[in-house]
Amino acid sequence: METLLKPIPNVFPTEVDRDENSPEVSDTTWATWTDRDGEHRLKAKLNRIIDRETVELEDGKGILHRVPLNTLSDRHIIMAVMMHESQLEAASAPK
Known part of the structure; x- marks a missing residue:
């Protein structure tokens, strides 16, 4: 886990207790997200x-x-949108 030196502005952390099989939990890869600056x-x-x-x-x-x-x-905005689209496609694919 990376420790932030300064918190990201406008971030509202919320603790959740989710089931591993919950459809909202994604199997996407971990990334280090960076702000615009x-x-x-x-x-x-x-x-x-x-x-x-x-x-x-x-x-x-x-x-x-x-x-x-x-x-x-900019690169993380694009990455987020592409990952989100992949999640939507995977969720709508027949199993």
Whole structure:
């Protein structure tokens, strides 16, 4: 787990207790997410994008961080959208 020197602005951590088989828990890879200025980092996995404006990231302790999408670096905005689209495709695929 990476320790942040400065907290990411507008992040609202929420502790959750989720079942491993919950459909909201993604099997995506972990990434170090960076803000637009490159000053703040968070090692987490993408859970979902909420209302096309907020990214919900889950850190190694299971704490959810809701971050405004437009505060991420350009490359992480693109990565979040692509990962979210992959999650939606996987969820809608017949099993």
